Amino acid sequence: MMAIEPPNDHSRKLSRRQVLGAGAGALASGLAGCLTGGGAEAAADDGADGPVAVASFFSFYDFAREIARNTPITVENLVPTGLHGHGWEPDASITRDIIDADAFIHVGPDFQPWADRAIQTLEDDDVDTARINVREGIELESLAASLDRDEEGVGQDRGKDPHFWLDPRRAKQAVDNIAEGLVALAPAAEATLRDNAETYKADVLDRIDADYADIFDRADRNVVQLAAHNAFQYIGTRYGVEMRPLVVNLAASGDVKPSDITAAKAVIEENDIRYIGAGVFETRKPARQLLAETAVEAYYPVTPYAGVREDWVANDWGYEEIADRINMPTFEVVLGNTAPEDAGPDGWNETWRNFE
Structure with a gap:
């Protein structure tokens, strides 16, 4: 299943540059008041003039930059250094980074409220930034403990634990989801992107899985x-x-x-x-x-x-x-x-x- 959520009708969508040039203020106001403090922390790649993907969470920024090695894609982390990606709430300035990106890598609905609001604003304003849901197709575990009524991170998945990426085997599905999304951004780099994803899963995630199993055994x-x-x-x-x-x-x-x-x-x-x-x-x-x-x-x-x-x-x-x-x-x-x-x-x- 594809994890990328492309615009449905490009003829109706506003381009990122159009929004930034003419309507960014209006779009940002849709997030103002609910986003507090932030900015993009750059991470790089091999092509400054290629597509740009921004990530709402460190783990998936890291996966994406590994997948994008030796391709024209640039990957950026939106969460500032020293902050926890789950509880962080950026200010409206982060909207510009998302609008100006070719893709927004996010953790699926109901985990980061600010990311949900940003996606809704992109949809409402017909902005053509693609959305890559890293959680697509991943089965979540039930929570072992009851949650507070207003607990962050559940929503429609109330009663489910969203921290799936700590399991290296589930993390492999997130790598596949990101790879699919990046291939859609840079089709000419498909072979490299898929090779990088397979290498990362085998050399890193499978190895971490084996090392954890050894520790606990x-x-x-x-x-x-x-x-x-x-x-x-x-x-x-x-x-x-x-x-x-x-x-x-x-x-x-x-x-x-x-x-x-x-x-x-x-x-x-x-x-x-x-x-x-x-x-x-x-x-x-x-x-x-x-x-x-x-x-x-x-x-x-x-x-x-x-x-x-x-x-x-x-x-x-x-x-x-x-x-x-x-x-x-x-x-x-x-x-x-x-x-x-x-x-x-x-x-x-x-x-x-x-x-x-």
């Missing part, structure tokens, strides 16, 4: 306590481990209740847990509380690939490097497979033990 413990929001269930489901998030809803900004802390304390005591994971782009306050009030000795980083730090950008880290250098070493430690001082690359323990 070697573990004596099958419970992981995370001082983080409910984003890691796909890893738990795929590899047979119980992920216990401190914040049971889907929003990274979700409040930690006293009952959440009490439940986490019980899990820590019952399972003799000495190390826990903490969300890189979330408050560390509850992790520090568990450190002070339980037998936990340290917390280490986990991330659902929803954003990047400045040092990660400087080192050109993508989904692969974050899996290898952040999540995998932490899972090795919290499961008891490896002592913290032996985990990760040189200096990993010193850098990430009880990180700020």
Whole structure:
């Protein structure tokens, strides 16, 4: 099934340049007030004059730039460095980047409200920016915990967990969806785009899948306590481990209740847990509380690939490097497979033990 959503009738559509030249102010007003703070963070490719695709979420920006290597397509990340892609709300200036792009790569409906509003505005104003839905054809897992009534990230898929990309096997379908969309943008580069997608799936996602399976297969413990929001269930489901998030809803900004802390304390005591994971782009306050009030000795980083730090950008880290250098070493430690001082690359323990 094609993941790209092209305009239905080009004779009626406004071009991006027409909108920018004549009606961008009117179009942007459709998003003003509901978008707060942002801008495009460029990522590049081999052809500045070719088609431009902008992505609403870091993971899929990274997939797209890998697929677009050695083609005329430029891929840009709309989420600024240091921000979590799920809870971020850009201001109306981001509209110009979307209008001026040839394609908008998004995570499907009801995950990022600002992206849904942007797509609706493009449709209402007949703008010809194509939409590439990375979630097309992917079966979502049911949530393990009830959600708040106004929980972000569910909508028509209420009761479903949207964080499918943490499962490398489901992520392969997203790579296929992006490849289909980019082929529609640059048909002359089809062979390269498809080859890049197949190589990425085999060399990166299959390898990550095997490495995760090895980590969890070697573990004596099958419970992981995370001082983080409910984003890691796909890893738990795929590899047979119980992920216990401190914040049971889907929003990274979700409040930690006293009952959440009490439940986490019980899990820590019952399972003799000495190390826990903490969300890189979330408050560390509850992790520090568990450190002070339980037998936990340290917390280490986990991330659902929803954003990047400045040092990660400087080192050109993508989904692969974050899996290898952040999540995998932490899972090795919290499961008891490896002592913290032996985990990760040189200096990993010193850098990430009880990180700020």
